[in-house]
Amino acid sequence: MVEGVKSCRKCGSEKLVKNGKNAVGNAKYKCNSCGFSGVIESKHYDDELKEQVVKASLERSSSRGLARTYGISHQTALRWIKKKPRR
Ligand SMILES: [Zn+2]
Known part of the structure; x- marks a missing residue:
């Protein structure tokens, strides 16, 4: 976690x-x-984690698996994967 x-x-x-x-x-x-x-x-942590989750989602499509791996809620994983990080 x-x-x-x-x-x-x-x-x-x-x-x-x-x-x-x-x-x-x-x-x-x-x-x-x-x-x-x-x-x-905890913005730094959010951005960093978000980036990892989004990257991982490009390789693995299961948002549930990602949520488990990164210790975030399924809802959060879905939200992050849908939105591309702003640059
Ligand atoms: Zn202080």
Whole structure:
């Protein structure tokens, strides 16, 4: 199971604690190192994983298999495979 690593967008620390949610329901975090607080997106992880899944989907057509391999939901796999990564 691949987990997204969340890190502070200011100092890069991974010492984050959950700190409520914002208006659209994204989890907010507070950094224990520098005190930054806000929504932390694991964007880097998403893009990288997405790329791998999309690449793999060109060789293997089973989205269920891909979802299992990469530890993501079947829905997520389908969504990613459908959409080509923006460049
Ligand atoms: Zn920080």
